[in-house]
């Protein structure tokens with residue numbers, strides 16, 4: 001293992017009925033003024049809005065609503081929320097939603113208490129948070145991103161066409177409430193997209209040094225096998241509580257920093273997907289499902305041993321009679337087969353991106369990840385995009 005420091009200050013309460021059981025006690029420790037942030041209205045259809053507002057009202061809170069947070073939240077939306085929070089002297093942000101609502105709310109908590117250019121100082125560059133952001137509590141309604149247990153807010157700046165996320169420990173939520181039943185109303189397509197996003201996080205953490213045995217990769221392999229099993233079961237029966245609760249916790253385990261310890265990581269696929277998203281607003285998990293197999297076929301020779309391990313330990317492929325290259329490629333083929341099996345897109349066309357997009361411009365805008373087995377060039381990113389068409 002490489003040297004590391006581990007810290008995660010978010011308290012998690014997980015399980016059926018946890019919001020009603022635990023939110024009132026948590027609220028009693030904070031002031032009266034609550035910013036209730038949520039998305040496009042799914043929580044009004046599935047009853048979560050009524051439940052949460054009833055708890056807030058009976059706890060004596062004054063609610064300021066911040067609604068309409070869109071998938072792939074924009075910096076303009078963050079600034080709208082920051083102004084609302086600042087003008088109403090908000091004591092606590094209660095974020096009720098999926099990754100987009102969680103990310104936007106954490107970004108608001110930071111921007112509301114900062115007078116400078118927040119985009120430049122905290123997103124474009126890694127900044128230092130030497131002040132206290134507004135405390136955030138999260139009620140998770142869609143799992144996949146792991147945003148409930150990290151300090152990251154992935155935000156799209158529509159003016160500059162950048163989609164960037166940085167992880168600030170000061171932005172970790174104080175409490176995340178995770179009731180798997182709250183995710184049952186997710187459309188199937190979004191449930192699958194979230195599950196694949198988790199698998200993607202696991203793979204991107206896995207495909208990096210060290211190659212010798214280490215706790216992070218051991219845990220990661222178990223999580224990857226788990227998310228594959230639980231996605232299959234959740235597709236068969238979306239209300240399978242065991243599968244959905246596993247899926248929810250697997251997504252958290254991928255991004256609560258534990259399996260990153262002692263590791264170098266390769267988030268190049270995320271960098272590429274984020275820029276595709278910045279230009280086209282594509283769905284995050286679906287962008288990843290298109291890119292992953294093609295990206296891995298580009299780089300596997302540089303991390304041959306780990307790709308062989310992936311084939312054997314995650315997809316349970318026998319090495320018998322195969323060269324190392326054949327074994328590594330059979331693991332990538334198994335990933336591609338799985339993507340097709342769960343009905344995710346495999347081409348950019350399927351997610352609305354075609355030759356009319358300026359793929360070169362998008363490729364040139366991608367950050368180059370330095371933690372993987374090989375650094376890509378912008379020309380190779382363009383090749384990957386073209387192969388994905």
Ligand code: NZQ
Nearest residue numbers: 039040041042071072098099100141142145147152185186
């Ligand atoms: O907006 P509403 O009406 O609530 O509908 C949402 C949205 O349309 C809907 N939804 C959420 N919970 C639901 C529900 N519909 C019915 N029932 C429920 N219980 O689902 C749709 C998608 O929601 P969104 O929050 O956008 O999805 P997801 O959780 O996949 O989040 C994606 C965002 O997170 C970022 C992505 O880039 C993207 O912007 N990420 C954040 C990360 C982090 N903070 O660590 C890491 C990730 O890699 C990722 O980049």
Ligand code: ZN
Nearest residue numbers: 145197201270
């Ligand atoms: Zn992701």
